[in-house]
Amino acid sequence: GAVVSQHPSRVICKSGTSVKIECRSLDFQATTMFWYRQFPKKSLMLMATSNEGSKATYEQGVEKDKFLINHASLTLSTLTVTSAHPEDSSFYICSARAAGVPAETQYFGPGTRLLVL
Amino acid sequence: DAKTTQPPSMDCAEGRAANLPCNHSTISGNEYVYWYRQIHSQGPQYIIHGLKNNETNEMASLIITEDRKSSTLILPHATLRDTAVYYCIVNGANSKLTFGKGITLSVRP
Numbered sequence: 001g002a003v004v005s006q007h008p009s010r011v012i013c014k015s016g017t018s019v020k021i022e023c024r025s026l027d028f029q030a031t032t033m034f035w036y037r038q039f040p041k042k043s044l045m046l047m048a049t050s051n052e053g054s055k056a057t058y059e060q061g062v063e064k065d066k067f068l069i070n071h072a073s074l075t076l077s078t079l080t081v082t083s084a085h086p087e088d089s090s091f092y093i094c095s096a097r098a099a100g101v102p103a104e105t106q107y108f109g110p111g112t113r114l115l116v117l
Numbered sequence: 118d119a120k121t122t123q124p125p126s127m128d129c130a131e132g133r134a135a136n137l138p139c140n141h142s143t144i145s146g147n148e149y150v151y152w153y154r155q156i157h158s159q160g161p162q163y164i165i166h167g168l169k170n171n172e173t174n175e176m177a178s179l180i181i182t183e184d185r186k187s188s189t190l191i192l193p194h195a196t197l198r199d200t201a202v203y204y205c206i207v208n209g210a211n212s213k214l215t216f217g218k219g220i221t222l223s224v225r226p
Contacts, residue, residue: 044161044216093160106214108160
């Protein structure tokens with residue numbers, strides 16, 4: 001149980017285009033999903049917290065107009081990188097927090113590697 | 118800021134127990150200790166968590182000192198597939214996970 005998927009697993013796009021990444025909780029309902037970014041040889045950095053049916057909360061320094069997050073259902077959140085540039089190339093990872101468990105535990109997706117040319 | 122400190126790396130022989138230490142001297146009463154690991158180029162994997170009692174599951178054991186200022190993750194029989202970065206995270210209920218640098222465990226044949 002507690003499986004989280006991401007699609008696509010890797011994507012290459014041209015500078016200036018937009019890229020959408022999907023995050024799904026496959027066997028549980030997730031009222032909260034998180035989006036992280038990881039640069040090579042660095043640790044995960046939280047970008048935003050996404051609650052189903054409400055606006056996402058962005059971490060300091062993360063542009064909300066550039067990284068659009070939608071959490072329309074209890075099993076799906078999407079991250080859209082708008083007008084992507086080479087510096088947006090990174091490993092994007094989502095996680096989902098299962099409701100109803102005694103302590104807060106996040107389950108992570110396999111990640112999406114984005115390369116902007 | 119991460120509330121934990123871990124050595125940067127350690128190694129162990131395949132088949133032996135791997136004991137990964139973590140210091141969290143500023144932990145407060147309602148904060149849990151979580152362990153995740155990240156194998157190269159994959160998303161982090163949840164391992165175990167605990168509040169004050171020792172915990173065991175199919176993956177590992179978590180030993181928390183009585184004063185809760187440190188803990189040890191034990192992989193009882195390490196395999197080559199356990200080579201990964203292991204993150205010790207202190208987290209209160211409903212709060213965010215903050216990843217530090219973790220400890221790189223290398224399991225040698």
